Amino acid sequence: MPRKTKQKEAILKFLKDNKSHPTADEIFENVRKEIPNISFGTVYRTLRILKKNNEIRELDLSGRPSHFNSETKQHYHYRCDKCDRVFDIDNTVEIQVSNTADEEKGFKVTYPVLELRGLCKDCQT
Amino acid sequence: MPRKTKQKEAILKFLKDNKSHPTADEIFENVRKEIPNISFGTVYRTLRILKKNNEIRELDLSGRPSHFNSETKQHYHYRCDKCDRVFDIDNTVEIQVSNTADEEKGFKVTYPVLELRGLCKDCQT
DNA sequence: TTAGGTGCAAAACCTTTGCCATCCC
DNA sequence: GGGATGGCAAAGGTTTTGCACCTAA
Numbered sequence: 215m216p217r218k219t220k221q222k223e224a225i226l227k228f229l230k231d232n233k234s235h236p237t238a239d240e241i242f243e244n245v246r247k248e249i250p251n252i253s254f255g256t257v258y259r260t261l262r263i264l265k266k267n268n269e270i271r272e273l274d275l276s277g278r279p280s281h282f283n284s285e286t287k288q289h290y291h292y293r294c295d296k297c298d299r300v301f302d303i304d305n306t307v308e309i310q311v312s313n314t315a316d317e318e319k320g321f322k323v324t325y326p327v328l329e330l331r332g333l334c335k336d337c338q339t
Numbered sequence: 340m341p342r343k344t345k346q347k348e349a350i351l352k353f354l355k356d357n358k359s360h361p362t363a364d365e366i367f368e369n370v371r372k373e374i375p376n377i378s379f380g381t382v383y384r385t386l387r388i389l390k391k392n393n394e395i396r397e398l399d400l401s402g403r404p405s406h407f408n409s410e411t412k413q414h415y416h417y418r419c420d421k422c423d424r425v426f427d428i429d430n431t432v433e434i435q436v437s438n439t440a441d442e443e444k445g446f447k448v449t450y451p452v453l454e455l456r457g458l459c460k461d462c463q464t
Numbered sequence: 465t466t467a468g469g470t471g472c473a474a475a476a477c478c479t480t481t482g483c484c485a486t487c488c489c
Numbered sequence: 490g491g492g493a494t495g496g497c498a499a500a501g502g503t504t505t506t507g508c509a510c511c512t513a514a
Contacts, residue, residue, distance in 0.1 A: 217488055217493055238479080253496050258479060260494090278503080279478060292446045304440035308433075309453070315429035320460035321417045328434070329452040335445035342468055342513055363504080378471045383504060385469090404503060469512075476505070486495070 216267060222260050224248050229270055229284035235291070235300035237279040273300060274327060288325065294334035303330065341392060347385050349373050354395055354409035360416070360425035362404040398425060399452065413450065419459035428455065 224245045229236070236244070242257045261282055264270045273281040273291065281300050292301040309326050349370045354361070361369070367382045386407055389395045398406040398416065406425050417426040434451050 215489080215493075219488075219494065221495070251496070253498095254478095255480075255497075256495055259481095262480095263494095292441075292444070292448070294446075295449070301444060301446060303436070305436050305438040306440075308435040308437070310433040310435070311428075311430050311455070312433070313430040315431075316417075319417070319426060320463070321419075321426065321455070321457060322463055323417070323455045323457040324420070325456050327454040327456060330436070330446070330448045331450050331452055332446060332448040334447075338445070338447055340468075340514080344469060344513075346470075364502095376471070378473095379503095380472075380505075381470055384506095387505095388469095466512100466514095468514100470510080472508095474505105474507085477503085478501100479503105480499105480501070482499085483497095484495100485497105486493105488493080489491100 216263065221245070221249060221252055221256055222264070224252075225257065225260050226264060226269060226284065229282060233302070235273060235281040235283045237281055239279060241282065290328040290330070292330050292332070292334070294337055295331055296333055296337040299334060301334065341388060346370070346374060346377055346381050347389070349377075350382065350385050351389060351394065351409065354407060358427070360398060360406040360408045362406055364404060366407065415453040415455070417455050417457070417459070419462055420456055421458055421462040424459060426459065428453075 225241055228241060228244050232244075234240075238254070238257050238261060241261070242252070242254055245252055245257065261270065261272070265272055265282075268286055269284070271283045271286055273283055283300075285302065290303045290307055292303055293299070294301075307328065309328065311323075350366060353366060353369050357369075359365075363379070363382050363386060366386070367377070367379055370377055370382065386395065386397070390397055390407075393411055394409070396408045396411055398408055408425075410427065415428045415432055417428055418424070419426075432453065434453065
């Protein structure tokens with residue numbers, strides 16, 4: 215049975231309040247303001263628990279460190295090549311795969327992961 | 340001026356001969372058969388150089404370790420959720436973004452990164 | 465000759481884990 | 490009380506780097 219603790223609540227609250235998609239490190243730095251002696255281990259462990267319970271998502275695109283996200287519906291992201299920040303795509307996205315060139319590969323797709331790369335507003339200047 | 344060395348040649352050759360998208364570790368293990376005392380540092384350094392010269396690509400998709408690839412044209416990948424192997428998509432892919440919900444975000448897209456996740460032939464049984 | 469590469473080992477980075485104390489139900 | 494969590498620090502896996510030596514051009 216998952217249990218309610220102030221650490222877990224604080225991490226989840228930070229993710230929900232924060233439309234950015236922070237890394238574990240950013241989560242740690244922020245939650246720390248509230249719970250000064252929280253540890254890195256706890257942040258990572260809690261993120262894994264929340265993820266298993268489908269309360270958050272880990273963005274499984276590009277790079278280390280991972281980014282986390284409290285939105286659990288299927289959606290895609292913009293990612294800034296310069297500052298590495300991640301933003302949700304609210305536009306409608308359609309992905310069409312045509313042709314049968316890959317038939318013999320026999321790959322069975324279950325879901326797509328898409329990232330639109332470029333520059334965010336702040337980094338264009 | 341980049342220089343031609345047997346280490347660099349061997350790494351590039353392995354990537355070209357090999358349609359898979361190996362990790363640095365896999366590259367190391369294989370190139371080692373030819374150049375027994377090549378080091379990890381050299382593999383990573385060489386991969387960075389090749390990447391900078393646009394001779395290879397680093398797949399900046401999910402997870403650590405990175406996968407590398409000698410195909411430098413824009414293309415997308417299948418990725419197996421079970422064995423983590425990566426395959427090129429040869430089918431035609433079209434990505435359409437409509438709507439203007441994201442106008443105020445002011446994000447300037449330069450290129451998309453797409454991964455179709457699922458199970459490869461070998462992992463479906 | 466000499467700037468770029470190499471090998472080796474240590475360091476850096478991100479993440480996970482072991483151990484034991486602590487807290488929630 | 491007892492299992493789920495937390496804190497801390499150490500370990501693990503991947504990648505980078507410093508340094509001295511080497512080698513292609």
